Amino acid sequence: MLFIGIFRILGPAQIKGNLVIVIPFNFACVTGLENEFILDAIKSRDLCGNGKYTQYCQKWFEKNLPCVKSLMTPSCTHALEMAALLIDTQPGDEIIMPSYTFTSTANAFALRGAKIVFVDIKTSTMNINENEIESAITPNTKAIVAVHYAGVSCDMDLINGIAKKHQLIVIEDAAQGICADYKGRALGTNSHIGAISFHATKNITSGGEGGLLIINDAQFAERAELIREKGTNRAEFFKGLADKYFWKDLGSNYTPSELQAAYLWGQLQQIEQITQNRINTWNNYHTAFSQADFSRTALPAIPKGRKHNAHIFYLKAKDNSSRSKLINHCKDHGVAAVSHYEPLHATRLGESVGRFNGEDRHTSVESARILRLPLWYNMQPDQINQVISSVLAAKNYLSD
Numbered sequence: 001m002l003f004i005g006i007f008r009i010l011g012p013a014q015i016k017g018n019l020v021i022v023i024p025f026n027f028a029c030v031t032g033l034e035n036e037f038i039l040d041a042i043k044s045r046d047l048c049g050n051g052k053y054t055q056y057c058q059k060w061f062e063k064n065l066p067c068v069k070s071l072m073t074p075s076c077t078h079a080l081e082m083a084a085l086l087i088d089t090q091p092g093d094e095i096i097m098p099s100y101t102f103t104s105t106a107n108a109f110a111l112r113g114a115k116i117v118f119v120d121i122k123t124s125t126m127n128i129n130e131n132e133i134e135s136a137i138t139p140n141t142k143a144i145v146a147v148h149y150a151g152v153s154c155d156m157d158l159i160n161g162i163a164k165k166h167q168l169i170v171i172e173d174a175a176q177g178i179c180a181d182y183k184g185r186a187l188g189t190n191s192h193i194g195a196i197s198f199h200a201t202k203n204i205t206s207g208g209e210g211g212l213l214i215i216n217d218a219q220f221a222e223r224a225e226l227i228r229e230k231g232t233n234r235a236e237f238f239k240g241l242a243d244k245y246f247w248k249d250l251g252s253n254y255t256p257s258e259l260q261a262a263y264l265w266g267q268l269q270q271i272e273q274i275t276q277n278r279i280n281t282w283n284n285y286h287t288a289f290s291q292a293d294f295s296r297t298a299l300p301a302i303p304k305g306r307k308h309n310a311h312i313f314y315l316k317a318k319d320n321s322s323r324s325k326l327i328n329h330c331k332d333h334g335v336a337a338v339s340h341y342e343p344l345h346a347t348r349l350g351e352s353v354g355r356f357n358g359e360d361r362h363t364s365v366e367s368a369r370i371l372r373l374p375l376w377y378n379m380q381p382d383q384i385n386q387v388i389s390s391v392l393a394a395k396n397y398l399s400d
């Protein structure tokens with residue numbers, strides 16, 4: 001009973017063995033404004049997709065990102081699947097992307113029969129190495145997917161330049177990229193099509209799951225609505241532009257509930273405070289660790305011309321075994337520090353649907369040593385300090 005009591009006091013703390021993690025890796029963002037909008041949506045009894053709150057959110061993104069068109073989706077995974085349909089991905093097409101990414105980036109295209117061509121990353125940002133892209137292009141290449149890891153942009157001028165030269169489509173997996181930019185332009189808007197996630201682990205959420213499809217090239221705008229409405233022109237019908245709706249295209253149900261949109265609308269009211277609060281925490285970490293005497297390569301880099309959004313704060317341990325020891329050390333101090341992506345190309349599925357182009361110089365090595373620290377909206381100073389002091393007490397795992 002005492003144990004349950006402790007659990008209750010600590011809230012979402014995780015009990016592992018007889019150790020108590022008092023600083024979890026993540027808490028979903030809650031501002032307190034969500035309740036009002038969710039109750040309003042419930043009272044309206046108009047809960048299916050594309051209602052008032054979905055329109056509010058989409059208009060907000062179209063104005064503030066800005067973009068030609070935005071469509072809310074049940075997840076970023078779904079937005080990426082829509083992107084794969086929009087560019088008519090066919091069996092035999094090749095899609096270039098980093099191997100260091102989430103499975104959804106690759107699944108979206110593999111589901112349509114495409115071959116995934118993995119390219120190495122850079123150690124500085126963990127993003128695709130733009131200089132390795134061109135040698136991965138073949139006559140079958142259809143698109144390049146830029147994944148902005150930790151909300152730090154890829155070099156979009158370089159990627160768009162290569163794409164233009166070879167007449168390829170560029171898609172941004174900006175799942176982690178809300179409120180971050182490249183040369184003053186929001187992530188997700190520096191390509192033909194972008195996708196953002198509002199999953200509970202991301203900077204803002206639409207109630208646990210959710211995403212956004214961003215259309216920057218007007219040629220994709222009309223079909224995007226058909227694809228999202230189960231392949232029908234239902235959206236036109238509801239706008240009074242058609243008197244019936246038909247099956248017109250391949251599609252699925254990629255429409256989120258109004259409750260998701262109402263939750264997100266609550267978050268959008270405070271999006272600047274949320275981002276600034278995360279940046280303050282990120283800066284606290286960065287300052288503390290910059291003053292420590294471990295290798296500078298252990299710290300994340302923000303290249304010029306990028307505004308990041310403090311989505312992730314990571315460090316890099318000396319090697320994989322040092323990382324395991326550091327994770328255990330943090331756990332002993334009540335701090336949940338976690339690893340991240342396992343390279344996709346090295347999995348059995350990755351081998352069957354893809355190939356790694358060029359040499360894996362950094363992907364495997366860097367993914368084996370990266371370590372993410374707890375970071376969420378409204379993290380308290382004593383929590384931040386506990387994370388910093390527990391890492392600093394084991395900084396030998398981070399030195400060269």
Ligand SMILES: *Cc1c(COP(=O)(O)O)cnc(C)c1O
Binds near residue numbers: 076173196209211
């Ligand atoms: C979170 C994430 C996704 C998936 O987002 P969901 O909204 O959970 O579907 C895809 N790609 C990257 C890089 C992500 O971080």
